[in-house]
Amino acid sequence: MNLFVTRLAGLRRRGAAAGALVILLLTLAGAVRAQAPCVAIAGADRDICSGQTTALGVGPVAGFTYRWSPTTGLNNPNIANPTARLFNRAATPVVRSYTLTVTGTATGCTATSTVNITVKPGPVADPGPNRTVCSGQVFMVGTPAIPGYTYQWPVGNAQAGLSIDNPNLAQPTYTATNPNQASFFRNVLLRVTAPNGCDTLVTLVVTVLPAISAQAGPDVSLCAGTPTTIGTPAQPGFTYSWSPATGLSSPTVANPTVTQANPGSAPLATTYTLTVTNAAGCTATDQTVATVYPPAVAPAAPAVAVCAGQAATLAAGAAPVPGTTYSWSPATGLSNPNVLSPMLTLATPGSYTYTLTASVAPVGGTACTATTTVPVTIAPRPVAQAAPNGPVAFCANDTRPLGGAAAEPGITYRWRPATGVADPTAPTTTITLPNTTAAPLTTTYTLVATSAAGCADSSQVSVTVNPVAVADAGPAATLCPGLATTLGTPAQPGYTYSWSPATGLDDATAARPRLTATNPTAAPLVLKYYLTATPAGSGAACPGRDSVLVTINPALAAVISGPAVLCDLSQPQQYEVTSAPAGTTYQWSVTGGSLVAGQGTARVTVQFAPGTSYGLSATATSSQGCASAPGALAIRYEPARVELAVASVDAASNSSLTIGFAAGGSNPVQVLRRVAGQGSFAAVGTASATATSFTDTSVDAAANSYEYRLDLTDACGTVFSSSLAQTIRLQASATAGSGGRDAGTITLSWNAYVGFPVQEYRLYRSLDGAVPELLRTVPGSTLQASLPAGAGFSQQFRVVAVSAAAPALQAGSNTASVSFANAVHTYNVITPNGDQLNDVLVVDNISLYPGNRLRIFSRWGREVYDATNYQNNWGTDPGLAPGLYYYLLTLPSAGTTMKGWVEVVK
The missing domain is CATH 2.60.40 (Immunoglobulin-like)
Structure with a gap:
């Protein structure tokens, strides 16, 4: 069939001349197809791995049947191209041959074809048996490696809970982790690849049991022979095992007690290991350390007998044991109650018992203790009182008592030294001593009292014998007030001095004080001064005394x-x-x-x-x-003066007026005022004589001119008055203009300023609240001025008088104001012929309305002119045609719009 088609295609390529032949062949096609030979194509020989699939043959052709032999491993032996899956359990390759027989269904023809399949042996893959492991368990999978083989174990999220040490080993190690309360399983895959390139994938199932924990409990410390519990309470389903079992009440319970001896002197530590096993055989271990401390030792101590107040050692000669602490009770009289052998000192006689507690303190445990007692006897001690009243001091050859306590039976007494002592064996006696020197002599005497039991007490007293002092107050003296003299004579070594009274003396404790004379009376004053001289250290016991007379004449005062x-x-x-x-x-x-x-x-x-x-x-x-x-x-000269310099209305307010002046003296300046030429002056205020100005805020300078005068009273009561000053009152009036370029006239008039010679007047104007500007300067004799109205809606004027002297003085007037409507007005006819008369459209006062807009239209409504801020200049265009025009004037600042007409005449 295919061969036929190919030939037909070849005929197509030969062009138009072969057209008839093509038609003929097509007519004969059915007969040729029925007579086509059978063709069998089994396919090419190939190699596959054990367990691998491969397709045989080619696609089917209609009109033929197919049969493969043998049928082993084929999915369908009766189709043109079946799939074969073959296994090789041997160690070397195996060849499998398949024969295809094709039979024509119409002609009965047959054809055969053979294909050889070489099946390479697959690798040996053994992941090992399925495993059930405990959480935390480390286990090995797989089998020993075969030389030339490669291995690949899975890793990643699919294996959560399993971690592998090396995924490329034949027998890697996994570590299982299961923090949950339930078991889980993982399918662990193993891919094994042989040197021939064939690989195998096998599966291992690993079940991971939940984790368990062992709680051996915290480390414990205990005393030798004292039981202590370790571990924690048992959990159902668990078994427990402790190692070692030494000292334990039971090695198979969760929380046994431990009791151990310690014959040594140092702590003995034992580590106990707890193994916990659950029903699945999973185990966990934990450890705790039991430290056994040796027993405390309190050594026996001999009894103590000592005199009251005398020191003795408890447990004398005993050596402290390292690691042992000691505590005595009571702590009364002990140098340190926390050492083994403290010093004991008691002042109260009697019998006492002291208890020693020795402790060994286990870390975190209860202390191990032992005790012993010591009897203590305190014998009474005699009392020696050599100085019940403190040190003894007296003058030479005087007699003073020593001691002061009554004799007690059984007590002997002895004074040392015995010099000057009347009875050196009595607790109370007297002493008499000489002193031929100029300085005190001090000796320490000791009284010793001894009891029959041998207890002794001693007491000391300091005995000072003072020499008798020599005092010399010096000769009598006579003084004038304010003068000085020296009393007494030079000081003796070791002496102290005291003068009485101390009045007028620079130092009442000096041997030779300096007396400064004072006499508040009008008659001579006779004073007697007493001197007391005392040797050093003797206090007032052996003083020497003397006196001196001093005459002080009366004092004078020049007032x-x-x-x-x-x-x-x-x-x-x-x-x-x-x-x-x-x-x-x-x-x-x-x-x-x-x-x-x-x-x-x-x-x-x-x-x-x-x-x-x-x-x-x-x-x-x-x-x-x-x-x-x-x-x-002290005398001062106060010439009184007062000069009024200037009187000026404040520029900011017509109700405030400032007076400038100069004055001298100590009294204030009085400011007086009146309306010019009317009535008497009245006081309006005062100012310090050191001030230079005064502000009067009770005026109306726009309505009146004022006269001022200053009065000053000197220290002797004479009144001085200044010259007068009269302020300027300015009046302003406005006359409206006729329109157009005539804006009107402003007339200003004012009175002459009085106070200084006026050289000139300066006229200032402010337009609509702007900064004032100087308009004109007129001679000092001029009191009136006329001004064109100019621009502006409101105009404020002020006149300032200026003096001829340098520096010039200035006195300002009140502020006078005039107002203008400044209406906008236009004219209806212009004649732009160049004669400078009515040549342009003039809008009166248009410059006072900034932002204005003028638009002009022809009579047909066409706009011929548009200007902002119009300058009064429309009409000069030579091409402007005569006729009637209409205008629209907008005044934004005034908020109005004006309409009208204008005629251009040429």
Whole structure:
């Protein structure tokens, strides 16, 4: 069939000349097909691996039947191309031959074809038996490796709970992990590849049981022979095993008790291992350490007998055991109750029992203890009182008592040394000692008391024998007040001194104090000073005393009376010293002037001259020659002056006015005011004489001109007045213009400023609240001015008078205002012929409306002009045709729109 088709295709390629032949062949096609020979194609020989599939033959052709032999491993032996799956259990390749027989169904023809299949043996793959393992168990899978084979075990999420050490080994090791409460299984795959390239995939099922845990419990510490529990409570289904079993109550329970001895001196530690097994045979282990401490030892200690207050050692000679702590009870009298052999000191006689507790403290456990007791006897101790009242000090050859306690039966007494002691064997006696030196002599005496039991006590006292002191207050003296003299004589070594009274003395404890004389009376004052001299360290026991008379003449005082303030230097002034004693002379001194009369007496006349400083002093001398301290009187010159410099209305307010002035003196300046030329002056306030200005806020400067005067009263009561100053009152009026370029006229008038000569007046204007600008300067004789109205809706004016002197003074007027409507107005006819008359469309006051817009239209409605901020310049275009035009004027600042017409005439 295929051969026929190929030939027919060849005929097609031969062109039109063969067309008839093609038709003929097509006519004969049915007969040729029925007579086609049978063809069998079994396919090419091949190699496959054991267990691998392969397709035989080729596609089927209609009209033929197919049969394969043998049928082993074929999925269908009666089709043209079946699939064969073959196995080779041997160790070497096996060849399988298959024969295909093709039979024509119409002709009965047959054909055969054979194909050889070489089946290579597959690798040996054995993952081992299925496994059931415990969580945490490490186990091996697979079988020993075959040389030349390669192995691949799976890894990844599909094997969760299993970790492998090497996935490319024939016998790798897995570690199972199951933190859950239920078992799980994993299909573990093994792919084995032989040297011939064939591979095999086999499966191993691994079941992982849940994890179990062993709780041996915390480490324990215990004393030798003391039971202690280890482990934790048992869980159902578990078995327990402890190792070793030494000292355990049972090695097969979950929480046995452990009891051990320790004959040594150091802690003995035993590690116990607990193995827990569940019903599946899974096990877990844990360990705990039991540390057994040796028993504590409290050594026996001998009894102690000692005198009260005497120290003795408890447990003397015993050596402490390392690791053992000691505690004595009670702790009374012990140097340290926490050592084995403390020192004991008790003051109270009696019988006592002290208990020693020795402890070995296991870490985290209860201490191991042992005790022993020691009897203690404290014998009474005698009391020696050498100085019940403290140290003894007395003067040479005096007698003083020693001791002070009564003798007790059975007690002997002894004083050491016995020098000067009346009875050296008595607890209470007296002592007498000499001192021929100039310094105190001190000796320590000791009294020893001894009991029949041999207990002793001692006491000491310091005995000081002081020499008798020598005091010399020195000779009598007579002094003037304010002068000084020295009392007494040079100091003796080791002496202390005290003077009484201490009045006037620089140091009442010095041997030679300095006395400064004072006498508040008018008669001589006689004082007696007493000196007490005492050797060092003897206190007041052996003082020496002396006295001295001091006469102090009466003191003088020069107190000057007279005027302390000068207002007029042309007149002489009288001064005197009051209460002058008879026979007193005076010495006067003048600053800033000269003495006219009275030198040497209590009353003088002084003439002062112009200057900068003034003063007067006097010194008095008594008949005994005592001079007073200089008496002084400070004098000041206060010439009063007041000058009014300027009176000006404040630029910011017509109700505030500032007065500038200069003044001198100590009294305040009084400011007086009146409406110019009307009534009397009245006070409106005061200012300090050191100030330079005063502000009057109770005025209406727009309605009135004011006159001001300043008054100043000097220190002597004379009143001085300044010259007058009159403020400027400005008045403004406006006359409206006729329109167009005539905006109107403003007339300003004001009164003449009084206070300083005026050289000129300066006229200022502010438009609509803007910064004022200087408009004009006029001579000082001019009091009126006319101005064109100019621009603006509101205009404020102010006049300032300027003086001729340098620096110039200025005095401002009130602020006067005028207002304008500034209406917008247009004209209906323009004649743009170049004669400068009515050539353009003029809009009156248009410049006062910034942002305006002018639009002009022809009579047919066509816009011919559009301008913002119109400049009064439309109509100059030479091409502008005569005729009627309409305009639209918008004034944004005024919020209005105007419409109208204008005619252009040429």
